[in-house]
Amino acid sequence: MTELVKMAQQGDSAAFEKLVKEYDSRVLSLAYQISGNRQDAEDIYQEVFMRVYRKIKSFKGDCSFYTWLYRITVNCSLTFIGKRKRMSHAPIEGSGAEHFYQAVDSGPLPDQEVVSAEMMDRVRRCVDELPLQQRSAFVLRFFHHQKIKEVAWIMGCSEGTVKNYIHRSTMKVKEKVALLSA
Amino acid sequence: MKHDHISKEDMHKYVTGCMRKKQAERIARHMESCERCRNACAEAEEFIRTLEGAVIPEPQHDILLKCRRKLFAAVKEEETRKFSLSAAAERAAEFLFRPVPAVKFAYVAAVFAAGIFFGRYMYSGPVISSPGAGSKAFTTIESIAFDTSRPGKSMVSLVLREDRTYTVDTSPTDPRLVDAAIYILKHEDRDDIRIKAMKILQHAKHTEDIERALISRLNSDENPGIRLMAIKMLKMFPINQKIRDTLIAAFFKDKNSGIRYEASDMLRNLPENPIETVNTNI
Numbered sequence: 001m002t003e004l005v006k007m008a009q010q011g012d013s014a015a016f017e018k019l020v021k022e023y024d025s026r027v028l029s030l031a032y033q034i035s036g037n038r039q040d041a042e043d044i045y046q047e048v049f050m051r052v053y054r055k056i057k058s059f060k061g062d063c064s065f066y067t068w069l070y071r072i073t074v075n076c077s078l079t080f081i082g083k084r085k086r087m088s089h090a091p092i093e094g095s096g097a098e099h100f101y102q103a104v105d106s107g108p109l110p111d112q113e114v115v116s117a118e119m120m121d122r123v124r125r126c127v128d129e130l131p132l133q134q135r136s137a138f139v140l141r142f143f144h145h146q147k148i149k150e151v152a153w154i155m156g157c158s159e160g161t162v163k164n165y166i167h168r169s170t171m172k173v174k175e176k177v178a179l180l181s182a
Numbered sequence: 183m184k185h186d187h188i189s190k191e192d193m194h195k196y197v198t199g200c201m202r203k204k205q206a207e208r209i210a211r212h213m214e215s216c217e218r219c220r221n222a223c224a225e226a227e228e229f230i231r232t233l234e235g236a237v238i239p240e241p242q243h244d245i246l247l248k249c250r251r252k253l254f255a256a257v258k259e260e261e262t263r264k265f266s267l268s269a270a271a272e273r274a275a276e277f278l279f280r281p282v283p284a285v286k287f288a289y290v291a292a293v294f295a296a297g298i299f300f301g302r303y304m305y306s307g308p309v310i311s312s313p314g315a316g317s318k319a320f321t322t323i324e325s326i327a328f329d330t331s332r333p334g335k336s337m338v339s340l341v342l343r344e345d346r347t348y349t350v351d352t353s354p355t356d357p358r359l360v361d362a363a364i365y366i367l368k369h370e371d372r373d374d375i376r377i378k379a380m381k382i383l384q385h386a387k388h389t390e391d392i393e394r395a396l397i398s399r400l401n402s403d404e405n406p407g408i409r410l411m412a413i414k415m416l417k418m419f420p421i422n423q424k425i426r427d428t429l430i431a432a433f434f435k436d437k438n439s440g441i442r443y444e445a446s447d448m449l450r451n452l453p454e455n456p457i458e459t460v461n462t463n464i
Contacts, residue, residue, distance in 0.1 A: 013257070013261070016257070017254065020250060020253065020254075021250070024246060024249065024250065025240050025241055025246060028241045028245070028246060028249060029238060029240070029241055032241065033238075038245070042245070042248070042249055042252075045249045045253070046249070046252060046253055046256065049253050049257075050253070050256060050257070050260075053257055053260070054260075119232060120232075120236050120238075123233065123236070142233040142234060142236055143236060143238045145234070148199070163198075163199075163200035164200070166198055166200055167191075167194060167195050167198055167200040170194060170198055170229075170230065170233070171190075171191065171194050174194075174226075174229055177229075
């Protein structure tokens with residue numbers, strides 16, 4: 001357990017602020033990647049860190065702080081999206097990744113990297129169309145580089161289920177990316 | 183599998199590591215001798231490698247700053263709320279009801295003890311009590327039900343009414359129930375209820391109070407059925423002077439022949455037959 005987490009657990013609000021600054025960019029990204037909407041991502045961010053603030057004492061250091069944070073984020077995202085679906089039947093429009101992510105420094109890139117960046121842009125668009133659970137598993141595995149075992153813990157399901165989600169989601173994404181490239 | 187190439191789906195499972203170990207080994211063996219599948223595998227692996235090597239850009243800095251500002255304001259608000267009076271009350275409630283085993287146990291024990299205390303109070307106070315302090319409790323008796331299918335358990339159910347209706351399940355040997363039955367016999371107008379009260383006394387241990395109640399019934403009850411029950415129950419008691427006098431009175435004065443017969447039967451069995459003595463004295 002890091003020193004910062006321990007201090008935050010003892011009620012040090014300055015340590016909590018530092019903790020937020022260190023980890024929040026990944027939380028916001030994950031919330032955005034799951035919800036597909038900037039406004040929702042901001043609301044999920046608030047909810048996640050308020051929960052962390054209230055429950056940080058219950059973190060025992062059995063897993064990394066990131067994994068714990070990811071679990072809260074996924075839970076909050078799924079609850080938030082579920083609630084929103086129940087309350088409104090109108091489709092929520094995505095706000096566009098270009099308004100959310102930082103612009104990549106467009107210096108002279110080698111051809112290979114340009115191709116890769118274009119493909120990743122297509123992948124991101126395809127991921128938004130995946131079912132919620134598959135999307136969460138895909139995002140955690142490939143965008144946040146979590147192992148299958150960790151993804152299973154974060155999502156609260158078995159490794160077999162996660163493997164199934166990842167297999168199905170990568171198949172779909174690959175097919176769609178191929179279509180977009182054509 | 184040498185001629186049947188690996189399906190797209192299986193290849194995908196293989197490269198994403200979502201395949202069972204044995205099946206993965208079989209596919210690896212097949213690829214050693216199949217160039218076409220090796221190429222397909224390399225192509226699939228490249229896609230996965232691209233995904234795995236993906237670097238997702240950071241969210242825009244101003245969005246992050248906006249989120250942080252909002253969050254820190256909310257945290258500050260929560261901190262100030264923590265020290266307010268209502269929050270203190272909330273914390274106290276949380277402390278009392280939080281699932282700490284010792285607190286939980288104490289809470290359950292307290293509820294249990296309170297249940298017993300109030301149960302006893304309500305049970306012995308207004309419903310079953312000796313006629314006196316609690317005598318006003320049952321001015322009207324709705325019903326007494328017997329359940330003989332469960333001997334030793336709750337065999338009697340009393341429904342009593344004054345302002346409220348009370349239902350009591352207990353055993354007929356409960357001394358408080360005996361007191362209640364004696365009181366019912368004294369004050370109740372309805373014959374069927376008095377008969378049921380007599381039935382309660384049939385199951386009870388013999389005491390002087392019961393004896394007195396039975397003698398009183400035999401002397402004064404208007405219902406011959408109850409008088410008959412009383413005399414039959416008195417048979418079970420050791421005959422003393424009081425019972426003897428009551429039996430003699432019943433033999434001479436009771437209008438009901440069945441009762442007179444029972445009385446004579448009992449008196450005849452006594453070592454010194456009082457009827458004969460009485461007759462001789464006359």
